[in-house]
Amino acid sequence: MTAADFAGTKTALALASSDVTMREAFVETVTAAMDTDPRIAVVTADISAGNFAEARSRHPERVVNVGIREQAMIGVAGGMALTGLRPVAHSYAPFLIERPFEQIKLDLGHQDVGAVLVSIGASYDDPVWGRTHQAPGDVALIDTLPGWTIHVPGHQDEVRALLSTALAGDDRVYLRLSTRRNSRAHSVEGFTAVRTGSKGVVVAVGPMLDSVLAATSTVDVTVLYAATVRPFDHAGLRAAVGSNANVVLVEPYLRGTSAHKVATALADVPHRLLALGVGREEEVRAYGTAEQHDVVHGLDTAGLHHSITHFLG
Incomplete structure (x- = not known):
């Protein structure tokens, strides 16, 4: 292969990666892993069942679709885990986490067995529905239960890295996918300093990073990136803050979800915290687009810039 051929191959791979959604990266990674790890099993409740047709054709005994029965999906995953399998349960976030929450608490948590729960839809990726x-x-709901690792990737390549590690383990993992994504992947280990500044620290979670970078392009702040929020990188935040204790937390879900983690990390450091995220005050009943919902919650670039600069004075 010539240097030109190699360069062309790298470009093609980069373009292919950019065209793959987080959901597609998830399906591809799990399907490939099932060929080498006989523990991995997939449980769906109609959503994305067709995406695992290839895996079902090769491993019919380890790909189960229970129909529109989300509580049963988690119960089946718990039973699989008790037999030594590594179940992956998948659906839209409200059907995967909210509707079968009791089964997550009991069939997985109380029985102390592991599983990988992979959601799509995020907070409001598809407001048309x-x-x-x-x-x-x-x-916030999963955070009420002990022993969970929570990943919020901001790029499809991060999905592959996080999922590969999760599939090889035995613990309880929640992987939150989104159609929103950053322009490039970053490290998924702890908090990564993407930009450094002197007036404060902005923690951008998952798909919020590019918007935060745009909103703070003229603001003298450190920007930390987090693809994993549980466990929370207390040491990473503390090191970045130093004696400058202005902290802005930007999460793509309920505002203030990780505020108690910031408080714990900085328990002996006087600090100010601004928590930004999806509003808690009232429900947004309009449909519209995800970008329009961003504006309502102040998570668009202009809204973030206004909130952050006002907070920093």
């Missing part, structure tokens, strides 16, 4: 397909409170 209405409130039934929106789940801004999913991370």
Whole structure:
């Protein structure tokens, strides 16, 4: 292969990667892993069942679709885990986390077995479907249960890295996918400093990074990126803050979900915190687009810039 051929191949791969959605990266990664790891099993409740047709053709005994029975999906996953399998349960966030929450608490948590729960839809990726397909409170809800790792990737390549590690483990993992994504992937280990500044620290979670970078392009702040929010990188935040204790937390779900984690990390450091995210005060009943919902919640670039600069004075 010539240097020109190699360069062309790298370009083609980069373009292919940019065209793949987080959902597609998830399906591809799990399907490939099932060929080498006989523990991995997939449980769906109609949503995305057709995406696993290839995996079902090769491993029919380990790909189960229970129909529109989300509680049963988690119960089946719990039973699989008790037999030694590594179940992956998948649906829209409200159907995966909110509707079967009791089964997550009991069939997985109380039985102390592991599973990988992978959601799509995020807080309001598909507002055309209405409130039934929106789940801004999913991370806060999972956060009430002990022993969960929570990933909020901002790029499809991060999905592959996080999912590969999750599939090889035995613990309880929630992987929150979105149609919103950053222009490039970043490290998924702890908090990554994407930009450094002197007036404060902005923590951008998952798909919020590009908007935060645009909103703070003229603001002298450090921007930390987080693709994993549980466990929370207390040491990483503390190191970035130093003696400059102005912290802005930008999450793509319910505002203030990780505020208690910031408080714990900075328990002995006087600090100010601005928590930005999906509003708690009242429900947005309009449909519209995801970008229009961003504006309502102040999560668009202009809204973020206004909130951050006003907070920093």
